[in-house]
Amino acid sequence: MASNAAVPFWRAAGMTYITYSNICANLVRNCLKEPYKTEALTREKVHFSIATWKEGKPEKPVIRSDTPEE
């Protein structure tokens, strides 16, 4: 029942359910033993670029990535 008490806290911290569940999933992945751990972690790479538009003009795209730019 600990998770029930935690619900308002992550919501209050400005997280959505998706972020919350991702953090939980990442914790579970980190519980794996090697070599499965690195395998599971390399599978979950995030990379995309997102741009918001104002008045029909794109603003500078932000790159969301957890791999450093080469």
Add this chain to the structure above:
Amino acid sequence: MAMAALRREGRRFAPLLSPRPIAAVRSSLVSEEDIPFGARSISTQVVRNRMKSVKNIQKITKAMKMVAASKLRAIQIRAENSRGLWQPFTALLGDTPSVDVKKNVIVTVSSDKGLCGGINSTSVKISKALYKLNSGPDKETKYVVLGEKAKAQLVRDSKKNIELTISELQKNPLNYTQVSVLADDILKNVEFDALRIIFNKFHSVVSFLPTMSTVLSPEIVEREAEAGGKLGELDSYEIEGGETKAEILQNLAEFQFSCVLFNAVLENACSEQGARMSAMDSSSRNAGDMLDRLTLTYNRTRQASITTELIEIISGASALEG
């Protein structure tokens, strides 16, 4: 020997004799009637060059087809597995494509790269139709565009309505973490009553169905549930723990969006590879046809010049004898 020498002579004199040597060469590709007076043999260089380039293009398209085919196999399994993610949601919340709300957000899923047939134009077309369908007084419809190709098409006439564009999604193999971070970003950046995700659902290598999935915001789900219908059954579920129904619904809506988006992105990537495969298949077939035609022209021209030379030699010899 004599024939080879003659041919060489002929080639050397051809530009001198013919008034429009280049035009004559060009016409050898189109018709053989326009050969200028006095030209004995036509250079087949242009046809040979064209044949070489067509052959190279065919090699490239064949290679692209192979690449697409192997990528398709990998992604098809993932796409089919990901269908299990949204099906429970549809069973629970139902799919309500006709829901009438104020703030619509159309999420158009497309590819970053081209050369994959008409899948991107299809999703753009459906999105525009949906925009027309949902526009009206005191209504607001916005686009969220995934992929470069749909962006390029939507910028032309509806750039005022674009809210977000996302690209470079397929740099790494698609995975749920990535799509969920993306879904999170979309949720935080747009206000919506209903999200409508447009993508090409993969049916087989040659058929893709443009599909719309609707994700409602928690308030709308509640409104619809009160109105009855499929969503009315929501109340018959027992909720464990101390959460209120509104909290549960908000969590569900967020999770539903990321799952549906994940499936949409995978299905679309799968359709993209399938479409690319069939497009490349037909283009290498066309290159083959073109090559056949060019070879025929080339051989016919060559044969004609040899025949002419033979006739000249024989008639010259017989003139000397006689």
